[in-house]
Amino acid sequence: MSPGRGRAYATASIQESLVETQKKEGFIAPYTHAAAGWGAVKQVAINLFREKVSGSNYKTLFAQNQPDGFDCPGCAWPDRAHASTFEFCENGVKAVAAEATGKRVGPEFFARHTVAELMAQSDYELERHGRLTDPMVYDSATDRYRKIEWADAFALIGRHLQALDDPNEAAFYTSGRASNEAAFLYQLFVRMVGTNNFPDCSNMCHEPTSRGLPGTVGIGKGTVTLDDFEHADTLLIFGQNPATNHPRMLGELRACAKRGATIVSINPLRERGLERFTDPQAPLEMLTNSSTSISSMFVQPKLGGDFALIKGLAKRLVELDDAARAAGQGRLVDVAFIAEHTTGYDTFADDLRRESWDDILAESGVARDRLEQLAQVYVKGKAVIATWGMGLTQHKNSLAAVQMLSNLMMMRGNIGRLGAGLCPVRGHSNVQGDRTVGIEEKPSKAFLDRLGKAFDFEPPRRHGYDVVETIRAMLEGKVKVFIGLGGNFAIATPDTPLTFDALRSCALTVQVTTKLNRSHLVHGKDALILPTLGRTEIDLQQGVAQGVTVEDSMSMVHISYGLNKPASPNLLSEIAIVAGMADATLGSGKVDWKGYVDDYARIRDAIERSIDGFHDYNARVAVPGGFHLKVASREREWVTASGKAQFVVHGIDKDTPIHRARARHGARLMVLMTTRSHDQYNTTIYGMDDRYRGVFGMRRVLFANRQDIEMLGLAPGQWVDITSVWSDDVQRRAERFLLVEYDIPRGCLGAYYPETNALVPLGSVADGAGTPTSKSIPVLISASA
Numbered sequence: 001m002s003p004g005r006g007r008a009y010a011t012a013s014i015q016e017s018l019v020e021t022q023k024k025e026g027f028i029a030p031y032t033h034a035a036a037g038w039g040a041v042k043q044v045a046i047n048l049f050r051e052k053v054s055g056s057n058y059k060t061l062f063a064q065n066q067p068d069g070f071d072c073p074g075c076a077w078p079d080r081a082h083a084s085t086f087e088f089c090e091n092g093v094k095a096v097a098a099e100a101t102g103k104r105v106g107p108e109f110f111a112r113h114t115v116a117e118l119m120a121q122s123d124y125e126l127e128r129h130g131r132l133t134d135p136m137v138y139d140s141a142t143d144r145y146r147k148i149e150w151a152d153a154f155a156l157i158g159r160h161l162q163a164l165d166d167p168n169e170a171a172f173y174t175s176g177r178a179s180n181e182a183a184f185l186y187q188l189f190v191r192m193v194g195t196n197n198f199p200d201c202s203n204m205c206h207e208p209t210s211r212g213l214p215g216t217v218g219i220g221k222g223t224v225t226l227d228d229f230e231h232a233d234t235l236l237i238f239g240q241n242p243a244t245n246h247p248r249m250l251g252e253l254r255a256c257a258k259r260g261a262t263i264v265s266i267n268p269l270r271e272r273g274l275e276r277f278t279d280p281q282a283p284l285e286m287l288t289n290s291s292t293s294i295s296s297m298f299v300q301p302k303l304g305g306d307f308a309l310i311k312g313l314a315k316r317l318v319e320l321d322d323a324a325r326a327a328g329q330g331r332l333v334d335v336a337f338i339a340e341h342t343t344g345y346d347t348f349a350d351d352l353r354r355e356s357w358d359d360i361l362a363e364s365g366v367a368r369d370r371l372e373q374l375a376q377v378y379v380k381g382k383a384v385i386a387t388w389g390m391g392l393t394q395h396k397n398s399l400a401a402v403q404m405l406s407n408l409m410m411m412r413g414n415i416g417r418l419g420a421g422l423c424p425v426r427g428h429s430n431v432q433g434d435r436t437v438g439i440e441e442k443p444s445k446a447f448l449d450r451l452g453k454a455f456d457f458e459p460p461r462r463h464g465y466d467v468v469e470t471i472r473a474m475l476e477g478k479v480k481v482f483i484g485l486g487g488n489f490a491i492a493t494p495d496t497p498l499t500f501d502a503l504r505s506c507a508l509t510v511q512v513t514t515k516l517n518r519s520h521l522v523h524g525k526d527a528l529i530l531p532t533l534g535r536t537e538i539d540l541q542q543g544v545a546q547g548v549t550v551e552d553s554m555s556m557v558h559i560s561y562g563l564n565k566p567a568s569p570n571l572l573s574e575i576a577i578v579a580g581m582a583d584a585t586l587g588s589g590k591v592d593w594k595g596y597v598d599d600y601a602r603i604r605d606a607i608e609r610s611i612d613g614f615h616d617y618n619a620r621v622a623v624p625g626g627f628h629l630k631v632a633s634r635e636r637e638w639v640t641a642s643g644k645a646q647f648v649v650h651g652i653d654k655d656t657p658i659h660r661a662r663a664r665h666g667a668r669l670m671v672l673m674t675t676r677s678h679d680q681y682n683t684t685i686y687g688m689d690d691r692y693r694g695v696f697g698m699r700r701v702l703f704a705n706r707q708d709i710e711m712l713g714l715a716p717g718q719w720v721d722i723t724s725v726w727s728d729d730v731q732r733r734a735e736r737f738l739l740v741e742y743d744i745p746r747g748c749l750g751a752y753y754p755e756t757n758a759l760v761p762l763g764s765v766a767d768g769a770g771t772p773t774s775k776s777i778p779v780l781i782s783a784s785a
Contacts, residue, residue, distance in 0.1 A: 026698030028717075028740055031691050034291035035243040035250065037278030039691065040090035047094050047686065050128075052102035073099060073177055073535040075246040075681075076426040078226050078552040079625070089247035094679075094686045098515065099534040100564055103130025105516050110136060110145040119521045123491060123754065124685040124699075126516045132531035133568035138523055145520075145529060150572065150580065153528050158584030160481050160508040160526070167194030167460070171470045171479045174200040174439045175486030176428025177535070179548035180557070181603040182574035183430070184610075185596060186485055187438035189582035191448075192457060192591070196464030197479070198441045201487060201682075202431050203467040208393040208769040209424040210435065212402035216410070216646055218639035221432065221631050223421035224385055225554045229256060231419030234381030235263045237295070238306060238405070239391015239775075243273020243692060244678045246425055250277045254292045262377055265295040267391055268303055268673070268745055269703075272692035299374055302365030302745040303671045304776040306392050307401040308652055309364040309371065314408045315352040316375040322353075332379055334413030341636055341645050342410055348647035359652050365745050383419030384409065390427070391673075394775040396657070399768040400650040407647050415645070416636035426553040428682065429535075433551030436629065437607055441466050447611070454609045455591065466770045467493060468762060474502035482524065483510040483581070485574065486532075488683040490519040494760035494772040495732070512577055514567075517683070533573045537562040546573070546600045549621055551629065558626030575600060657764065661725040661778040667711060667747075669725065670704075673775040674753035674760070683754055690752075695740070702781070703742035703750035712781065716741040719784040722751070724759040724777055732759050736784050749779065 033039055072092045109129065115138070118126065135153045136145035148156075161170060172190045174183060187198065202210060210220035217223070229235075229252045242249040254277055257263055265274040276291040285291060301309045321332040338345045361368055378384065386409055392401055406415075406422060414420040426432050438447065441464035448459040465473055471493060473479040482489075482503060493499045499522075503509055506524030513520070514534050520527070533539055539546045539562055547559040572580070579593035588594065596603050604617040613629045620627040638644050662669045677699060679687035688697050695701055702720060709716060718739045724732040734756050744750060753774065764773045 026688070027696055028701070028738070029694050029696060031272065031694045034276035034278040035273035035692060036090065036247065036280055037286065037289070037291065040280055043090050044093045047097040051097040051100070053097050053100045072096070073429055075248075076176070076429050076431060076553045077246040077248045078554045078556050079558070080226060091244065091247055091678075091681060095681060096536055098127070098684065098686065099131075099536050101130050103128070104133050104567065105129045105131065106133040106568075107136070107147040114143040115145070115521050115523075116143055118516075122685075123518055123683065124688065126518065127685055129516050131515060131567035132513060132529060134570045135531065136529040138527035140525070145527075148528070153530060154580040154584035156526065156528065157483070157508070157510060157581050161193060161585045164480065168197060168462070168464070169479055170195060170481040170483070171197040171199055171465055171473070173467075173470075173482065173484040173487060173489050174198065174434055175484070176201045176426070176431025176434060177486045178434055178574055179430060179550060179560070180433045180437050180607065181548050181600050182485065182578055183434040183439050184437040184607050185575055185578045185582070185603055188451070188455065188591070189578060189586070191451065191459045192455075192582070192586055194460050196441055196443060196460050196462065197470065198439050198464055199467040199470040200431075200434060200439050201428060201492065202435055203441075203770060204492060204772055205390050205427050206393055206424055206431070207466075207771045208398035208402050208766050209388075211769045212399040213406060213422070213633075214640070216403050216406040216648055217415060217422070217633035218637075218645070219631060219633050221555055222423045222553060223415050223631055223634040224423045225556070225628065226252065228385060228419050228421060232256060232383045232385045233261050233419070234377060234384040235261060236266060236378070236384065236386045237264065237274065238266045238386065238388035239393070240267065240387060240389035240425060241269070241271040241273065241675075243271060243277070244676055245389065245427065247273070249425065250294070251279060251281075253277070253294050254279055257292055257294050262297070262381070263295045264297045264299060264374065264377060266299045266301065266306070266309070266374075268300050268748055269750065270298050270300070270743055274298075297373070297377065299366060299370060300745055303673050303748045304395045304397065304658065305364040305366065306395070307363075307397045307404055307650070308360050309366050310401060310404045310408055311352070311355060311650070311652065312357075312360040312364055312366070312371050313375050313378060314404065314411060315355050315357075315360065316372065317379065317408070317411055318349050318352045320375070320379060333411045337410070337413035341638065342647060343642045343644045344647035344649075348407060348649055351649045351651075355652070359654065363652050363654070378408075378412070381412075381414075383417070384412070384414045385419070385421055385423050386414075387423040387425055389425050391775060393766070394771055394773055396764070396767055396773050396776065397653060398766045398771060403648045404650060410645055410647065416634055421634065424553065429552075430550040432553060432555070433549070433557070436551055437611060451610050454606065457590065468765055468770055468772065471495070471499050471502045471762060474505055477505065480507045482506050482508070483512075484519065485512050485578070488517040488519050490522040491517070491683045491754040491757065494757055494764075494774065495730075495762040496754070496758035498730070498762055512574060530577055531568065531571050532577060533562070533566055533571050535560060535562060536564045537566045537571075538564065539573050541573075541576075541600070542598050544599070548575075548600060549604070549626070555629040555631050556626055557621060557629055559621045573597075575603070657727065658776060658778045665725065665780060668780060670708065670747055670749045670779050670781060672722065672724075672749040672751060672756065672759065672777040672779045674756050674777075675750050677752050680752075693742070698738065699752050700737045700755060701740050701751065702737040703740050703744055705744050705746050705748065706741045708746055709739060709741060714739055714781070714783060720781045721784050722756065722759060722779050722781050724761060724779050726761040726764065726778070728761070728763065730761070732761065734759055749781070
């Protein structure tokens with residue numbers, strides 16, 4: 001069913017037994033079960049059947065996230081080596097089933113369909129056609145793709161790149177699914193072409209983390225490992241929905257909850273996975289339909305209110321510490337850690353003392369007594385881990401929020417000791433690794449110097465374009481060639497119509513991919529679809545199976561070997577595709593690109609020569625479970641200008657686009673966040689349900705507070721249109737969304753992306769990070785015609 005087709009609105013009295021019979025229409029009904037459990041098992045079976053996965057490929061699941069198997073192509077949650085026979089989750093199975101599908105999209109498929117015809121299909125329908133089998137080139141005379149030989153495809157890319165007046169007229173996108181080897185070779189090729197234009201998926205998610213943490217603790221990575229979860233007594237979970245986005249995290253949280261750790265969910269939505277979880281690997285829970293309670297406390301700030309909330313916690317900690325010191329009692333801040341390892345605390349504490357409680361409460365949307373309860377939880381914690389996802393990073397003030405959270409953790413020495421630390425939970429499986437090996441539009445001088453020395457060339461020094469800057473540059477004619485190593489750029493990005501215009505203005509667009517998606521249909525004058533091997537597939541080079549490496553959210557690097565027969569004999573690995581483009585563009589005089597394709601160990605040797613931390617790379621990655629890349633801040637080494645961890649002062653901004661929009665529109669102005677449904681991963685739509693939130697058979701839904709619905713003169717079950725409010729003259733509108741009553745703070749709305757990406761203004765980005773503000777979009781809603 002295509003989005004927006006749902007008609008029926010079900011009240012709370014509808015039983016779940018009606019789900020299957022009414023799914024074709026689409027409806028809303030409460031989901032009363034815990035996360036995972038038999039519901040997850042059922043969905044595993046459904047997805048394997050739906051994708052026509054052959055029985056011989058079922059064995060692949062037992063090698064998922066195992067030391068001698070393959071790394072899940074989904075999320076970046078780390079693995080426990082040999083911890084279990086079953087190291088996969090429901091959404092991991094969806095990712096694997098989509099890749100191991102028995103359905104194929106070959107030249108005959110494109111002969112039957114024009115691009116215009118395919119554009120009329122939903123993203124869900126495009127995904128379901130199956131695996132791409134052959135390289136294809138766009139034929140404007142017929143509005144169809146036709147087959148092209150690999151050599152001819154590479155030659156076409158080479159001609160376009162060589163014809164550019166300036167290397168900066170090309171941009172090279174990277175998905176977080178690319179391996180370390182593919183990403184390193186890609187960045188080497190691009191820098192030898194002469195540009196640092198590396199828009200990548202991290203620009204749209206954890207960029208505020210990557211840019212914010214270096215200013216406080218010296219490196220843009222988390223400071224914890226899985227072992228720390230075994231010793232933490234308190235976990236603060238900001239802006240996350242683990243049950244959908246990284247379900248294996250729930251196993252760690254369950255273990256923490258069972259041994260008595262305090263877990264707090266800080267999120268505008270009460271997500272089911274942070275309420276109750278039935279572990280499919282726990283026989284007693286499965287047989288008795290019981291579950292484990294995860295969070296003991298839920299705090300629901302308004303959208304964009306995390307910064308003020310965290311600053312309020314820090315202010316309250318200073319107040320409590322001041323009172324304890326005045327009474328001659330023990331200090332509540334870690335005086336020894338602050339003195340030995342930090343700088344700027346006194347200035348920071350003075351700013352907290354001056355901050356207004358009225359502003360903190362108004363901007364956070366959290367009541368004073370609730371904030372006090374949360375402060376007491378933090379003060380009582382002896383070993384605290386703070387985790388966060390995109391709920392913290394996709395706002396205008398997100399970099400400041402990340403730094404304020406770092407400040408809060410430093411106040412009690414909760415960085416660099418057992419059971420405590422900072423834990424940004426990355427999305428795609430190797431998004432952190434890609435940045436480590438050089439996918440960075442703002443590379444450091446040290447990195448470029450070392451890369452240039454290793455390969456005897458002078459890398460470009462000018463900083464390149466990030467995602468939003470790339471879209472602007474394409475619109476302005478400054479970027480004429482766009483190459484995407486994975487992903488679905490057209491749909492993942494903000495301001496969808498403008499992004500479409502930008503891609504269509506290019507002379508050439510190239511998409512390296514496994515399945516059909518919207519970015520193949522929104523293309524330049526010349527366009528190529530280059531199909532690649534998936535993570536689950538055997539990668540034979542010179543008769544030898546090759547492994548690729550990835551880095552997870554906690555800086556563990558491990559190797560991945562595919563097990564399935566490739567979907568087509570005409571697929572190339574990402575590494576072979578990158579090498580083919582490089583050889584056709586630059587030749588092999590300086591770099592033996594073909595030699596790297598023959599043996600991926602040679603790429604790892606090159607990474608070892610070029611990047612710190614990868615000594616003995618091939619030997620260490622051969623050890624089951626791989627190795628941990630050193631994170632200096634975990635060891636209380638501070639790679640900052642001062643040589644210490646740095647407290648950073650930030651004020652509460654009360655003159656934001658949302659404030660200005662509310663001044664014009666009053667209480668009718670809402671703030672919208674985009675979010676995933678349970679049946680999707682990033683832009684990939686696996687199904688039409690979001691069962692934990694009670695949505696079945698539809699995606700065009702808008703979650704709203706009951707009081708706001710009444711205030712606006714609307715009713716649950718009514719169809720509404722959404723219009724974003726911005727300072728330019730662009731009309732941004734998304735039509736026909738089913739209004740759904742939901743437990744969400746007043747003034748806040750939630751809806752799925754990519755359906756609502758069109759509402760995110762291109763100019764609305766995080767200060768200092770450039771991340772689209774997809775979790776804080778000022779909008780107005782009205783009844784549909």
